[in-house]
Amino acid sequence: MQNNTRPEDMLRITTKELADKFIAEQVEEVRAQVGDKKVLLALSGGVDSSVVAALLIKAIGKQLVCVHVNHGLMRKDESENVVKVFSDELDANLIYADETDRFLNLLAGVSDPEKKRKIIGAEFINVFADEARKLEGISFLAQGTIYPDILESVKQAEGKKAVKSHHNVGGLPEDLQFELVEPLKLLYKDEVRVVGEALGLPHAMVYRQPFPGPGLGVRCLGAITRDRLHALREADAILREEFDICGLAEKVWQYFVVVPDIKSVGVKDESRYEGWPAIIRAVNTKDAMSATIEEIPYAVLHKITNRITNEVEGINRVLLDLTPKPVGTIEWE
Numbered sequence: 001m002q003n004n005t006r007p008e009d010m011l012r013i014t015t016k017e018l019a020d021k022f023i024a025e026q027v028e029e030v031r032a033q034v035g036d037k038k039v040l041l042a043l044s045g046g047v048d049s050s051v052v053a054a055l056l057i058k059a060i061g062k063q064l065v066c067v068h069v070n071h072g073l074m075r076k077d078e079s080e081n082v083v084k085v086f087s088d089e090l091d092a093n094l095i096y097a098d099e100t101d102r103f104l105n106l107l108a109g110v111s112d113p114e115k116k117r118k119i120i121g122a123e124f125i126n127v128f129a130d131e132a133r134k135l136e137g138i139s140f141l142a143q144g145t146i147y148p149d150i151l152e153s154v155k156q157a158e159g160k161k162a163v164k165s166h167h168n169v170g171g172l173p174e175d176l177q178f179e180l181v182e183p184l185k186l187l188y189k190d191e192v193r194v195v196g197e198a199l200g201l202p203h204a205m206v207y208r209q210p211f212p213g214p215g216l217g218v219r220c221l222g223a224i225t226r227d228r229l230h231a232l233r234e235a236d237a238i239l240r241e242e243f244d245i246c247g248l249a250e251k252v253w254q255y256f257v258v259v260p261d262i263k264s265v266g267v268k269d270e271s272r273y274e275g276w277p278a279i280i281r282a283v284n285t286k287d288a289m290s291a292t293i294e295e296i297p298y299a300v301l302h303k304i305t306n307r308i309t310n311e312v313e314g315i316n317r318v319l320l321d322l323t324p325k326p327v328g329t330i331e332w333e
């Protein structure tokens, strides 16, 4: 059993040299732990699971089996990018499960945020477990657990109350109990990024803004419909593109679009045009427990508004959310 407490004298990994040393140590440790057995990993495309994947590919190559579940609530091009980086560039053993229909059918008509989260979380485990059962000879489960996750679970064990139920790949069915491989569990997020870059992952993947497990599901407010989800995805892609162009992407912790289930009256081509509003949210925070609002220059806001209302079918207004946390949570659901 590995230790779950970070030694007080452990050096913070801030340079490529320190990252290379950490990687070399972990490669040896993982090889010793795993031997010639196979390891399974749920690869979401987030920073932590991507860095674990790259590290394990280096250590054990095709003994690592990655499963990427597309729940249909990913951002634009995100799943495609996971396939491109891991399958095409790193030659990983990757199973791509596109289960968009399965998730969206289950979510149809469900408007309660916590019910939506539970459905997405439970179905995610079902899909992953189905894929795992199809595989033979898996002995280990790799996870992108990092040190703040360990500290958080200690806090929860002490009885602190959570505001929202966050999901990750835990709670696999009884018949699928594997030994864990968690090479990042003593690292803080900034160290994980340094290690990711040292492993050669793309900068955009390593510095990807946090993205919730239920994905766009908690930003397509209320009962999700395919047309509104599509509008949200396209509007969000425009916001991200414009933040990249003006440099805000490097400065802002989390930025995204929310599309509520309301329509207002607008006018387009001299006709009445009913559409949804796209709400822009851009926040800065250290630990996600509280957050402040990033100031976005008006010129950038005008450009984003023009692009979204002209390019995205179904959106006829753009609004800006100025609410810090507290009192608003970062996500709307």
Ligand code: XMP
Binding pocket: 117, 163, 164, 165, 166, 167, 210, 211, 212, 213, 214, 218, 254, 288, 325, 328, 329, 330, 331, 332, 333
């Ligand atoms: P809130 O909305 O609680 O969000 O202020 C704090 C941070 O957590 C993310 N978040 C989630 N992450 N599953 C996740 O993995 C979830 O259900 C979930 N809900 C919120 C949110 O994006 C923000 O970074």
